[in-house]
Amino acid sequence: MRISFRDGAAVALVLIVQFLMEATLGRLLFAPNLLVPMLVYLGMNRDSGWDIQGAFFTGVCLDLLTHQPPGTSSLSMILGILAARSVLSTTTAAGAVSFYSHAALASVVSDILFILLASRPPGLFFGQRVLYVFPRILLPLLILAVVQTAIVHARSRSA
């Protein structure tokens, strides 16, 4: 796996933003999940190593920052991204739709796995808290879709 400085810096920035949002918005209601879509994007467009090595190391860093059992985010993100890849490998969706579906499915699986693994004893938090997973995932993807559409629209008008 070859990591460009720009990709590494972008992931580090998203990691810090994710931690800050967990510590602020997460206490109020929920923090949007930015890290998994970022890793999915890099895995699809830059280097497939981001799916596994990237998820592992960013997961460990996030766990250390949020004081969760180390390895929990890593395992849930690796399995979430792989599950999304396995399920959606049979589809013929391409481009942006493929990214959004991969990101959404990977985030859902990884967040649910995280709730199962991080609570002590495992699974104790598995209840209404699972409902937070959906806005947590949909919100950043929705904002991204709007921004992307706006950029495409602006470019097509200027062209």
Place this chain on the structure above:
Amino acid sequence: MDRSRKKLPAYIVLSILLIVLGPALLSGVGSRLGAMFAGLFFDDPGGNDGYYTRTLVLELMLENARLREAAMKTALYRELLGYVRLPETRAIVARVLYRTEGLVGGGFVLDRGSRDSVVTGSVCIAAAGLVGIIDSVNDHTCTVLPITLPGVLVSAVCGESGAMGLVSSSSDGRLGMSHVDQAVPPRVGEQVLTSRFGGVYPDGIVIGTVTAVEEGARGLDIALRIEPAVDFRRLGEVLILLPYYSAP
């Protein structure tokens, strides 16, 4: 299959090993680093007059809890049931270093550990009331499980009606009291205090206030909604009650 996919089993095994062994491996280093980090921002407690003042204030709070216990008129019941008072407890002040964040959060890490005679099972309180129970202890730090975590159960009694039950939290963090006898229905606004009957918490410590009285899940008891007395979002300083046998 590309090279990164071949490494998948190794990374999965590594993640599982980290989950299993990580907390134990990190506890020593993390505990020491946490104490060093706290030392950057806070003065040495040993040489600070303010520290002793705070200890005194919090110990007075304990005294207040004991007086509240007397006001509950439970002495008679205790005599009848043959309960014996627990020995005197010693208390130490602790600061919250950080807390777990994310979808599964709520545990607090304090700057006191086994070197300060903290043991697993010690009760943690704040000025407003009960915080929780110490779950794990390292050399310099310990972790508190607050009563707002679903796994923590507290034997409780209502201050005025004397209704007894079990305080616990649902997975969404809402505090409630279950298994309350219908014969003594509590009122909204009544204080909920810890009860000695659980054998873990000293009695008379405020848990919260009753905000709603509902029918229990089985229809044979009452369930209460409780507003915690402690504001867990702004928790900064707490008092750890040490069992008599752990005091140096």
